[in-house]
Amino acid sequence: MPASPPTTASEAPPPAFADATASDAALRRFLHGLPGVDAVGLEARAAALGTRSIKTSAKAFAIDLAISMIDLTTLEGADTPGKIGALCAKGVHPDPTDRTAPRVAAICVYPDMVATARQALDAAGGREGRTVKVASVATAFPAGRAALDVKLADTRGAVAAGADEIDMVIDRGAFLSGRYLQVLEEIRAVKEACAREGGEDAHLKVIFENGELATYDNIRRASWLAMLAGADFIKTSTGKVGVSATPANTLVMLEAVRDFRAATGTVIGVKPAGGIRTTKDALKYLVLVNETLGDDWLRPDRFRLGASSLLNDLLMQRQKLTTGRYSGPDYVTVD
Template identity: 85%
Template sequence: MPTDAAPRDAGRGTLPDVTSSDAALRRFLHGLPGVDAVGLEARAAALGTRSIKTSAKAYALDLAISMIDLTTLEGADTPGKVRSLCAKGASPDPGDRTAPRVAAICVYPDMAATAKRALADAGADEVKVASVATAFPAGRAALSVKLADTREAVAAGADEIDMVIDRGAFLSGRYLQVFEEIREVKQSCGDAHLKVIFENGELATYDNIRRASWLAMLAGADFIKTSTGKVAVNATPPNTLLMLEAVRDFRTSTGRQVGVKPAGGIRTAKDAIKYLVLVNETAGGDWLSPDWFRFGASSLLNDLLMQRQKLTTGRYSGPDYVTVD
């Protein structure tokens, strides 16, 4: 499997202007090295077998908690549910104040103001409000609607915007259209950070995931994100590994660091630790921070807290002793 997907002038801190035209962007994206699927999956599987010592596990559990975007994205969401989620994110284990806070609370735009107020009331202003926008999860809306959705979420208090790309345009090869849409959404974010969601399960091939990663980073994404959590195939170790390679190589080429967010299907502490190993062994320690790596999750926090309690007390409390989302 190629480990260096950067263009030929990587290491010089510059990239040629590959977004000047649709043809130039297509040449660049299709000129990236093809992905060796067998090699990628074998490396992800091998890294998933790594074991860590108890002291390192305690650190990893706390780190994983601090990286969670605690998420509720249901049609039945209520202000009360969002406030409850914010209380849990601000104080994940009320019986142990040493437990770290989560990185963010992720909600629909109409709940961003509720989340912002609830976090402020809890004295947890450092916990970010992330809001999905741009006609999440399908992304099927006019650009003007997507930009208005983004601006309204930011005005309501969102610190981070999670946008979905137009998969139809991407799969049709209309790369410049996708690039320009990401760039305009980024401009509409103002000071808020932008996470760009690919929906890897719909991109179908590893080559497409690599191309989408570079396309989003070129357009100004602060994070690249695997999925919405609303389809059958969401985050997997191989597709996350591929995206970690992309951000590593992008920094080599441009000097700009971009984060990665796997989302959907990561439910256990064991799974989370496997992903942290992927980060460390692929992108490096610079990405082992909530500033550069996140988990999009809802139930993951519960298992992390149970495992943390077991390490602390020597007893496995079970789910009845962990607050329900």
């Protein structure tokens, strides 16, 4: 880790790019002037990195690291306080029989469940529970089809209820129509709504919904747009459409974060979400991060995994490494 870490996205946008965001035309020129993505080369690199073998001792470390990076998520209409409470207890103590298992990074819920999650985390772990963040989706998740004042009210309500992190969705219709400045200004407005009077501001994760952006060039443009707007994290997807996180579309975002840091010194986090269900999947993403951004990004404040069922598989693989056998089906709770 460097002795003096780079600036974070919570600070003012990089002055080097002030001209690029001065007008809609300037932003369009900048985003369309970014190097095009070589789809064949990108997919080949992602596939090659996915074949890396991780041996036993390194695998044990990687499994614990992956657990510590999980945003343990439930975003269903049938969510109840009891379900949220059980999820929070699991997030603080993923394996009740082994207190050496690390805590997850965050519990991700709808805005109306933020206060419930915060109370449940405090009850489940006290000081330990306080280290697990509460993340809330907002801005009319998952489609984002609402007026800006509604989106801002959604965000402010979640922050007031105790959310440490806000996961917003961009207006894909505006983005795909080329109204880039509108999207940038909306992200900036939501960022301002993350401010907390008398306390630490909530961090902002910006969700692209890569499956709807359709092309790698669009994903690269969305990445730069969100980073210029002040995102703390960029996130692949809501998990509510057919195509969510893939190694290739995540690699585009990791490369954009790498290039943005080289140009500005600003650290931006990355969160793939949706479709990451197995330990093998999770380890592939850790390899992508390590090979693209280096091991200083292998920490929960810079990389997250949005998932619901992934934790169960990680725990079963963790026990296999410890005991030499797989646990029975009742070893982990069913989410």
